[in-house]
Amino acid sequence: MIISDLCDEYAVLVSQNKAPAYGYDNTNVPYGLVIDDDGTLVRVRPLGDFSGKKPVNIIPVPARFPRSSGIVANFLCDNVTYLLGCDTKGNAKRSAQAFQACGELHRRILDGVKDRAASAVCAFFSKAPQWQTAQRLMGDEAWKSSVTMNFALEYDDGGRTIFVGELPSIQEAWDAYYGRVDDADESALVSSLVSGERIVPEKVHPKIKGVAGAQSSGASVISFNAPAFCSHGAEQNENAPMSKREAYEYTTALNTLLADRDRVQRIGGDTVISWARCGDNAYRDVWDQYMGQSGGLSEKVVVDATRALAQGKPYDYEEIHLSPDEQFHILALSPNAARLSVRFYLTDTFGAFARNIDRHYRDTAIRRPVYDSTT
Template identity: 40%
Template structure:
């Protein structure tokens, strides 16, 4: 399903002229090798482009459409017109002169095979270059000496004849396309039925294209489809590489080109944890990607008003407008999560749904996450912030668990239950973290933060809805009598009493008693009430009366049993989450009240 969807995307991109057609690909080219009409090397010219990285300008290789590069493993295999210095110049720093010469000879043979029947002057110049270039004395050439550092850097070079790139010359282009369609020098001896297109007697790809741009994977590219051990091979196909999954060369090139195109567009790629998320619509319209990116917490070129307008229309099943483009809520939409795995790529998840359903599922998640918050915080919480709260803020690598990221994303996009591990990790962080002010280039840390409380609320509503639906709201629910929620509110009031009696105190009851009060309230709250009585004695009469009324109101919500303590000895995990919410919402109400009084 993944490969079929990418092949369909390639067809759409090709129709729109966004990717190279069959037989052509994109390569990063740093220099041009300039030949004269006789095939003599007369220049090595930079093809780099200047880009802005941060606040500095930097020169990087340019992306150019070239004859489709070969998929190399460890053998010698030349590319046509565009390749590295080993193949086009016979110069490198690998310390294997015999192999370097073999690479150049392979390139010479390939260019003769393709251009021998081409009668253009430029084709003859290219063949003359390969026939007369002396590999043994190549390093002595003045142009090589003047560009040796760049040449040895392993960059790609493109052949230019006179003032024209060889790839722009019609006769040479036709010669390459005829060669490619014929199956190349190996003649595509292995044919079969393609698993993706269903076509029969198609040349089967033995090696699949390299995928570049997945965070953590090899920069030179990694494989989405490959076989390197008997355990991965089909019965009877040990060591047969592509025969294990017969995909035609045409289809392999198509899915590789489409996926590399998506990954190269960094404005429409999200990295969450170790998962690189790419997404696209059936008809390759960027407006759908912009809408999805806005829901992920990035503006994507959309204002809050525009995003709200899109959601309003989508919920009604009506077309919406994004940047002047009409988006259809019934448009099929794909989301692919990729993660690195040695020289290969792992698929974390692959989801297909309509654009409208995906947006509604993400909005439902946002609705569950909505909770009262400080004025400087935004209403929408990006998923990367949720994942970040599950990691230790003091660790050198503050990334969340890779598997956790994939499972959380899948649950949000499909409107499924949240992974229990997310809830458990957030509770663990609440119990482990302490309030720390910002400083030394590090952000502030809050024991019970806005993001943590919002995710706890979302989890309880989605995973434990039958118990907590109606009890948990955006702000304090004065009508909720669940004891775990009430105890959380009560703890916040007790903390407020202590801070009022001892202004500027460094360590509050939250630092010493929060964790035990949340887990085993019966053993802690008697101590807290005793401390509160001492603190109330230090307050002036109006404040003391206010706090006593507040405590009395909350105590009235706790049912008194016939015998034993009214407080539970232990709270379950979801009850601990309700305790956290009660504490957070009561604290936020206190701050909001102070702001209103001021």
């Protein structure tokens, strides 16, 4: 139920342009590596807002692959170890392997793409790592502060700088690569827990970020990483089978909701998020004020809305339109090392939640004597 509800929420978020399309992630990318036709790094371009402690430039980039251990390269956007072969942890051999893996990934995806930018990217990875050039172009101080950040490959198209991933031919190549399904015979197909369709199960799901107390690199809601957790010969997340797309959708929806920090609540050590099925933030505004946070509404509006909804009536005021029949979801997650625990999941109509809130305030109201005028 939780996963399918999150997949439904993903579709709503995409329709509102709040979540990236399938195969892409909204990622903070503060720098662009500008290359010319022969793959030479000619400029390092700062991107976004550098006014705060950390630069911010959230853009859609090809989806990140799960990286818990080992060498796993990403397409068109990564850190200096993978894109530039820079040794930041005192392991030159591993840095060389990371750069080589990144080059192999790009050549595999761009094979057959007839585009100057694609040729430039392949030429970039055929050269020796260019991290020293990047350091010289940025300056020692900026370079030192950037080695843990993301860089994106950009192309100098005759004086016009473009992110390589924006080009239609590159997007088509990436979509074909990411959406591919490994060859599998009929016996390898299983029923998805989400849709019930026959699918090839995704073994590792993307990480969830933004849960207080969990690993900053991300944690998993669904994870089977030891034989003791597995059964019937299934490996890893084959034990909770869902397709690659379904795994992407529920994790992207979760990450998008958690990234909206003004909407995330804390109850003790739990991180709580909520959403209405229709995607209207007015429901969350009312709920935020129930939870003691400012939802931007006056107390009178919240009280009037609660009373109307508790009686099964819709509430309309200016641009606020609330239905008692709208489905509303509340999910609480707790950190547990590299995993996340579901503390509770509540789903009901918003009218049912409003009735419970209204009943709570009536039950805890103090009945005062007639001579007591205290409000």
